[in-house]
Amino acid sequence: MEKKFERNTFGKRLTTMLKVDFRRMFTMRFLYIMVAVCLVIPILILVMTTMMEGTVSVNPQTGVETVAESFDNAWQLIGTVSSGASEPADPASATAEASVDMLSMCNLNMLYFAVAVLVCVFVADDFRSGYAKNLFTVRAAKTDYVISKTLVCFVGGALMILAFFGGTMLGGAIAGLPFAMEGFDVGNLVMCMLSKLLVVLVFVPIYLTMSVIGKQKLWLSMVLSFMTGMLLFMMIPMLTPLDATIMNVLLCLIGSGLISVGLGAVSNQILKKTSLV
Amino acid sequence: MNAVEIRNLSKNFGAKQALKGLNMTVPQGAIYGFIGENGSGKSTTEKIICGLIHESGGSVKLFGRPHTDGDLRAKVGVLIESPGCYPNYSVWNNMKLQAANLGIKNADAEIVKTLKMVRMEGAAGNKYKNCSLGMKQRVGIAMALLGNPTLLVLDEPINGLDADGMRIMREVLVDLAQNHGVTVVVSSHVLSELEKVATHYGIVRGGKMLCEMTAEELEASCRTYTALQTREMSRTKMLLGCKYSRVEEDEAGYIRVYDMVPAEEIVTYLYEHGILVSEIKTDKIGLEEYYIDLMKEGR
Numbered sequence A: 001m002e003k004k005f006e007r008n009t010f011g012k013r014l015t016t017m018l019k020v021d022f023r024r025m026f027t028m029r030f031l032y033i034m035v036a037v038c039l040v041i042p043i044l045i046l047v048m049t050t051m052m053e054g055t056v057s058v059n060p061q062t063g064v065e066t067v068a069e070s071f072d073n074a075w076q077l078i079g080t081v082s083s084g085a086s087e088p089a090d091p092a093s094a095t096a097e098a099s100v101d102m103l104s105m106c107n108l109n110m111l112y113f114a115v116a117v118l119v120c121v122f123v124a125d126d127f128r129s130g131y132a133k134n135l136f137t138v139r140a141a142k143t144d145y146v147i148s149k150t151l152v153c154f155v156g157g158a159l160m161i162l163a164f165f166g167g168t169m170l171g172g173a174i175a176g177l178p179f180a181m182e183g184f185d186v187g188n189l190v191m192c193m194l195s196k197l198l199v200v201l202v203f204v205p206i207y208l209t210m211s212v213i214g215k216q217k218l219w220l221s222m223v224l225s226f227m228t229g230m231l232l233f234m235m236i237p238m239l240t241p242l243d244a245t246i247m248n249v250l251l252c253l254i255g256s257g258l259i260s261v262g263l264g265a266v267s268n269q270i271l272k273k274t275s276l277v
Numbered sequence B: 001m002n003a004v005e006i007r008n009l010s011k012n013f014g015a016k017q018a019l020k021g022l023n024m025t026v027p028q029g030a031i032y033g034f035i036g037e038n039g040s041g042k043s044t045t046e047k048i049i050c051g052l053i054h055e056s057g058g059s060v061k062l063f064g065r066p067h068t069d070g071d072l073r074a075k076v077g078v079l080i081e082s083p084g085c086y087p088n089y090s091v092w093n094n095m096k097l098q099a100a101n102l103g104i105k106n107a108d109a110e111i112v113k114t115l116k117m118v119r120m121e122g123a124a125g126n127k128y129k130n131c132s133l134g135m136k137q138r139v140g141i142a143m144a145l146l147g148n149p150t151l152l153v154l155d156e157p158i159n160g161l162d163a164d165g166m167r168i169m170r171e172v173l174v175d176l177a178q179n180h181g182v183t184v185v186v187s188s189h190v191l192s193e194l195e196k197v198a199t200h201y202g203i204v205r206g207g208k209m210l211c212e213m214t215a216e217e218l219e220a221s222c223r224t225y226t227a228l229q230t231r232e233m234s235r236t237k238m239l240l241g242c243k244y245s246r247v248e249e250d251e252a253g254y255i256r257v258y259d260m261v262p263a264e265e266i267v268t269y270l271y272e273h274g275i276l277v278s279e280i281k282t283d284k285i286g287l288e289e290y291y292i293d294l295m296k297e298g299r
Helices: A010-026 A028-052 A091-098 A108-129 A131-138 A141-174 A186-216 A218-233 A246-273 B043-047 B093-103 B108-117 B133-146 B163-180 B193-197 B215-221 B235-242 B262-270 B287-298
Strands: A056-058 A063-068 B001-015 B016-027 B032-036 B059-061 B078-081 B151-155 B183-187 B200-205 B208-214 B224-230 B247-249 B255-257 B277-284
Touching: A010 A141, A010 B287, A028 A131, A028 A141, A028 B032, A063 B093, A108 A131, A108 A186, A108 A218, A108 B043, A108 B151, A131 B078, A131 B093, A141 A186, A141 A246, A186 A246, A218 B133, B001 B043, B001 B183, B016 B183, B016 B200, B032 B043, B032 B163, B032 B193, B032 B287, B043 B151, B043 B183, B078 B133, B093 B108, B093 B133, B093 B183, B093 B277, B108 B133, B108 B163, B133 B163, B133 B247, B163 B183, B200 B215, B200 B287, B208 B215, B215 B287, B224 B235, B235 B247, B235 B255, B235 B262, B262 B277
Parallel strands: B016 B208, B032 B183, B032 B200, B078 B151, B151 B183
Antiparallel strands: A056 A063, B001 B016, B001 B059, B200 B208, B224 B255, B224 B277, B247 B255
């Protein structure tokens, strides 16, 4: 006599998977630590650089004097205006601006590496605890897992970005920095933030793929994630300038969609073809 | 239809061949004792059944369907190696996660029921990492039982369990198989415990199935022996050794004669040689001895 088994639709499977993953994400202490760090870091950066501004330090070996600089504007911590919008008239100053200084690197874009840590820890926990073993025994379809993890990690990453944005506002206010919008307006800033949030959806599938390769080896997932993340890192300022328009948002939306689907399929195949324990 | 039907299963880990054309048949409703030495391929077979690793060759069918069938897999309960719980979550929350994965509607009632089955209802609020080894094992069993599985795959489920825990485990397995028609595949090195519940056996060695049999067949193939004690054990052993083909001294201090001879004949023979038998009994070898014999023969 043939046994009858209840049919589980894709929608039902995905809903239960999302419930579990959201529950896990929001009961994970590490998420709150990361969000808190993202909130505090911009405050510390803005307040400390403002306090240190103008301080002269001398290298005792070379005798070279360095004057500490600070941010001119709180929004500098969110990103930069695209080069076209702020093209300087003077070629000499253009050369000076082109040179990479520490402050221009020290902004929200660095957070995409912190998102890697969150994704890697979240996924590696599944494999280290043996939860993945229980899960994949009762669920043959790996697609649910990949989609659910991508969406949940996106929400986690987005929270970190928003916390950083909040921290920047707070830090700017505490440090007394101007919030003047030169070369962009509130609409651009909203588009910039939307683009930045969508870029999380570009990085999450990359980190997820690296995490399913590394499985319980957290260190391997992290190393692979940082290495691959680095390849795309330089594109972020171009994709998400402070003077972003709807085109930037659309571009990020299409990019994130394509990468999520493409790398999602890769992650799915990795899970299907490799050992899960 | 069989619950598990494996044909010509092979699995390679690099150059190492863990399974070499293994065949296995588990009838529905059976408690299948899966026995073998360490590294013989038991866990690998169980992991393949559960879809955790992929076979290199051969076929695995569960209830007549490919083992990769998603709807079927929701009805497989598993405890392999460790229970697979988040250490910082409570027992209850770990159960809740698995219940959600299984899409159980009335999750709370189901969790209470399964925790009661393994006598863990009082420890539901405990953090998993604070549970003892035996408690963790019980949680693992409870998780495997969630969602009324049709097939249970348990790898060394009595590891770390105390005497009471083992008794509960036996009762649960027998109840599931007899009253709910659940098929259980259970591997264990504690053969004396397995013997009390298993209805079928599969003995695996070097990645191949050495033999499969029912409990009745095992009973029939287990040799009968006569065990006796005298005051002159070494002389008795020597004398019996001259007359019968297989005579051994066991750990309990009895001399065993495995030849099919009446006890009276042995007593008379020894009496004729001036030896009085102080104790004599006939018995059958258990699963453990049968297994050890089988392994020795294989070598």
